[in-house]
Amino acid sequence: MNSRKSKRALGVVVAGLCAWGCGTNTMIESQVTITQGLYGQLTQSCMGSGCIGAPRVGTNVAWFATNPYEKNDAGVEPKALFETLSSKEGVYEFALDSSTRGYLAIGLPRATSGVEYFTATAANIPRGLARIDWHAGPGNDGTWTDVR
Numbered sequence: 001m002n003s004r005k006s007k008r009a010l011g012v013v014v015a016g017l018c019a020w021g022c023g024t025n026t027m028i029e030s031q032v033t034i035t036q037g038l039y040g041q042l043t044q045s046c047m048g049s050g051c052i053g054a055p056r057v058g059t060n061v062a063w064f065a066t067n068p069y070e071k072n073d074a075g076v077e078p079k080a081l082f083e084t085l086s087s088k089e090g091v092y093e094f095a096l097d098s099s100t101r102g103y104l105a106i107g108l109p110r111a112t113s114g115v116e117y118f119t120a121t122a123a124n125i126p127r128g129l130a131r132i133d134w135h136a137g138p139g140n141d142g143t144w145t146d147v148r
Helices: 002-022
Strands: 037-043 058-064 082-085 092-094 101-109 115-125 129-136 142-148
Touching: 002 092, 037 101, 058 115, 115 129, 115 142
Parallel strands: 037 129
Antiparallel strands: 037 092, 058 082, 058 101, 101 115, 129 142
C-alpha cells in the first residue's frame, strides 16, 4: 500500500472512531448517584437536524427556592440552596425531596465574584428522579427539556 492510501485509510479509521466515540452520550443514567431528586445533562449548541452538541463541562448549575432573577423587598438577590459544576459528560444532580418546588439555573462565574445565572426553569420534583436537560442555542439562549 502506498503512503497516500495508508494516510487516507488511517484518516477514515480515525474519523469513524471519532464519530462513534467522540459524540455526546445522552444515556447518562449510569452516572447518577442519587435515588431521589433532579439530574440532567447540559450540552453546547450544534447545527443540524437531530444534532446533540458536546457536553457543557464545568458549568455552574444551581437550585433555588425562588426565582433567581427576582430580588427580595430589600433588593437582595436570592441565594442558591445547592450548587454544583457539570461533569465531563455535562451531567449535574441534586438530591431533593419529593414535592420540592424551585428553580434550576445555569450560570457563568462573574469577573468580580459569584455566579451570574443566565437561564432558569421552574421545576417540581416527583417521587423518585426527574431529569431536565438543557441544550444551548446561540449565545446563552437554550432549550430546557423535561426528559423524565
